[in-house]
Amino acid sequence: MEHLTHKRKMSIMFAIIAAMFFSAINQTIVSTAMPRIIAVLSGMEYYSWVITIYMLTSTLATVLVGKLSDIYGRKPFILTGIVIFMIGALLTGFSKDIFQLIIYRGVQGVGAGIIMATVFTAVGDLFSPRERGKWTGVMMAVFGFSSVIGPTLGGWLVDNMEWKWLFWIFLPLGVVAFFMILFLFPKVERKPSESIDYAGSFFLSITIIALLLGFTWAGSKYEWASFEILGLFGAAIISLILFILVERHAKSPVLPLSLFRNDIVTISNVIGFLMNAGMMGALIYLPFFVQGVEGISPTYSGYVTMPMSIGMVIMSTIIGRQITKTGKYKRYAIIGMPIMVAGLLIMAFMNSVWIAVIAMIVFGIGLGVGMPVFSLTVQNAVKPTELGVATSSSQLFRNLGGTIGIAIMGTIMQSALVRNMKEASSSSTGFHFDELDPELAKELSAFQNPEMLLDQPKLEQLQQTLPADVQPLITQMIDMLRDALSHSLTVVFLAGASLVVVAMILSFFLREIPLRTSNKMPEQEPQAEAV
Known part of the structure; x- marks a missing residue:
């Protein structure tokens, strides 16, 4: 066109x-x-x-x-x-x-x-x-x-x-x-020699469904080592093997395996997977800090993440124009990802809403600089006839990265929270409910659940119903919950930063080839083919 x-x-x-x-x-x-x-x-x-x-x-x-x-x-x-x-x-x-x-x-x-x-x-x-x-x-x-x-x-x-x-x-x-x-x-006419890969589509669908459900339910609905989760992962592995066998002989494969013999496509997709795993897995827990640790209402917590989107909008527009102007793109990936890491590190050690806003600004700038690169690298490295399947493979890896990242970060968050709560309870500031009236102890036990911090109206309502003489104890318990949640989130953001660091290292190995000035694949550009 x-x-x-x-x-x-x-x-x-x-x-x-x-x-x-x-x-x-x-x-x-x-x-x-x-x-x-x-x-x-x-x-x-x-x-x-x-x-x-x-x-x-x-x-x-x-x-x-x-x-x-x-x-x-x-x-x-x-x-x-x-x-x-x-x-x-x-x-x-x-x-x-x-x-x-x-x-x-x-x-x-x-x-x-x-x-x-x-x-x-x-x-x-x-x-x-x-x-x-x-x-x-x-x-x-x-x-x-x-x-x-x-x-x-x-x-x-x-x-x-x-x-x-x-x-x-x-x-x-x-x-x-x-x-x-x-x-x-x-309108584009159908290619007469192409057929639809029904078998490959079926096994690829089963693989994705089993994999996504496994990582979505693991650690929340079922234990990681439960029969259900292991069964889903087993089904994903079996379906993947069958998919590979089918694709090796398919006339027109739904996801050609030859794409992954192209080092640019493979590295770009792995980077996209890791970036989304670190980004989504960490950012989904930012409201836990804003609402849970800092006590900001959900309405206003949305304003904390807004600077990230604004920074991304501005920088992605600028960087996109620069890529078109210079024909260079690798430098922006190498520049953008350290900025993303810096944003995640600020999140790991933030102690106020304003620090969270600064973290969002830094992260948004890094996201706007680095993220536009990797769809472009994939599209530039394949034949125009493979443009659709190559682009969808890039989006597939990003979606999988985000889903798996959220699941893994959730497990990290939960285990860190349990550990921090145990440490707080066993310390000198722990609470001994057996010394209190049984009815009062039952009501106070609700303040040992970190989820209470995410429902501020309910927390305040419950707090007001309790006697004045236990209010100092309640305040101490809430502070303990916030401290435990804050330390747990630090572990989550550091884990997200580590994934983006791995993606940043891989970006140095991304082979940069000239951006074509035409959609035609010239014969003198063999470096864009499989290696």
């Missing part, structure tokens, strides 16, 4: 950005409102499934559609993704119970995965790798912008309107994006 006029390309890019923003804002807008929605529909015990099902369906759709879009073109899948996402959003607003919400969020996840798998690849169709740097920065900025306004807007909407409007308010934007892509996006 490089032959299109600049005006036509700009119109298509506007439609692509509208489609991507439609998907992104519908994810971020519900983050602050989901607890209220769950309270209305009931079913708190199934809350994790609302998140898990979206993650599962979007990841599956992302990786499976990558190859299909290489065969049929991007247009039908962007349109299909928008329609499925709109249907899912509409139905979600009509949910009568938690089970309908889970099902309809799964439908939304399918649409979101299809959209995300195709919009980034469509940019690769429109522009040469050299030009993509600028547009990759713009796409990252769109994500950042949705992260800035989404949580705040979601909180305002759920406080002033019925929660269903969270899912309906941006439906007109989806309609606009659909018709713009329908009329502006050129």
